Amino acid sequence: MRMSVKSTGSKAVAIASSTGGPKALQSLIPFLPAELDAPVFIVQHMPAGFTEALSIRLDQLSGLSVKEAAEGDAAEKGHAYLARGGRHMEIRKKAGKETLHYMDEPPREGVRPCANYMYESLMDSNYDEIICVVLTGMGADGTEGIRHLKEKKKVTVIAQDEETCTVYGMPKSVVQAQLADKILPLTQIAGEITKNVGVI
Template sequence: MSVRVLVVDDSGFFRRRVVAILNADPGIEVIGQAANGREAVVEALKLKPDVITMDIEMPVMDGITAVRHIMARRPVPVLMFSSLTHEGAQATLDALDAGAADFLPKRFEDIAGDREEALRVLRRRVRTLGLRHTQTRTDATPIPPTPRRAAAPAPARAASAPASAVRSGRTPAFRLQDFRIVLIGTSTGGPVALQKVLTALPADFPLPLLLVQHMPASFTPAFAQRLDTLCAIRVREARNGDGLEPGLALLAPGGRQMVLESRAGKARIRVMDSDPEQHYRPCVDVSFQSVAPVFGRQTLAIIMTGMGADGREGVRLLKDKGAQVWTQDEASCVVFGMPAAVAEAGLSDRVLPVDEIGTLLASGMKAHA
């Protein structure tokens, strides 16, 4: 079954370019085009695509408004094309908050240094989002609505236990007092998932948090600022030499690597350039592996929505030290890649819907008090 795509952009040249790139993949079929947001809404309802690629700045109706209309009427994965500027970051985050699933730079040379690799990334991203949608549609399960913080979070519960828990015959008990740090790794769908989790935490949350989200360098300052505005805890982009503080979440800077080091008995952040061979910048594995020798079993690691398997090897090293690991469940993921890789390796202690992760973290404070 081919992934059916609607391409939306006010530039006819760019539309033709995207159509040619996508149609070169036998698993993708472009079924329509639109030149503005209003046309996109009409075509989305008429053609019922599996994926929509969407520009942000367009006449008549912009891409963000179009995403809101589409999500309200017929939710479908939307891949935004964004400029790598501060203004582009703000607009892209608005689009993700409106319900878009993911984004890519509009300049293909910003996706990857090699042109052919950039085209492969675009096709792979469209296929992954589309197959997730067709699977959901085949299962007759509604696409998850625009992720927003629930007015009244559901009571925390442990979902179906993964392999590691099944072998032990129980899901490990959760007590916040057993930990000294919380790690969260995310990719596709991560900005909204992180917002859901972090907004559930109170200002007096007693542990520091390290966040690793696959994101360009121009986006992470704006994303950290947005989270800081929305959350009761403090959130900011990590800086070299930062110490850890209760209720402070440090976001790995885009395009670089964030690691934790122990200096004179104190844990400090080191932000460093990435190895050219490292695919993810920042990389969940790199950050998580650096925490293992510092906090070991006193670490709570959480892997949420995202493509690929980044985080699995970092989690494996943490598990060897006795750390506890949670993964987001498939139903609430935009892409069940990273959490699946961890769960399938038997490394997950709890599998939870995204709405319950923050709630459970906050509930652990009762035992911590």
């Protein structure tokens, strides 16, 4: 018997990852259901030229449709969009739909793409709730953006625990800023996202 979960309101999932992130994403994205009732936005710190191969690999492993986000893509439920290496990605409203756009601003937090831009762009989105996931990585990218996002949206923050991180930097920053609602091992994060978002 298939469990039917229907969420209320419009939701999105926004994931930030850095050092150790490609491996972590391969242990997370394939375990999200194809009928996830939300789009998934991913910022993985990577230089230009590397994210397309990662998106193809994740797509092969996953029920979700995964792609390197293209300029102007309209966000769809059950689809994951990986920011192109070397460019900042943001989500904008256009003709009543959430669409993906790139910016060539200087690096922020020492990185490009920077997850803070993604999180802050969701402040003006049509989504009622954002599930923010901060995975393994150096530095503090994600913390400032999530703090700002919480000022305008209902936000649930999931941080990867120290034991399963390659580098406990980005999740630690979110935890220390008291922004995390859940601190979980990597193997439990997909289930927690699905519980929060539901399926179509």
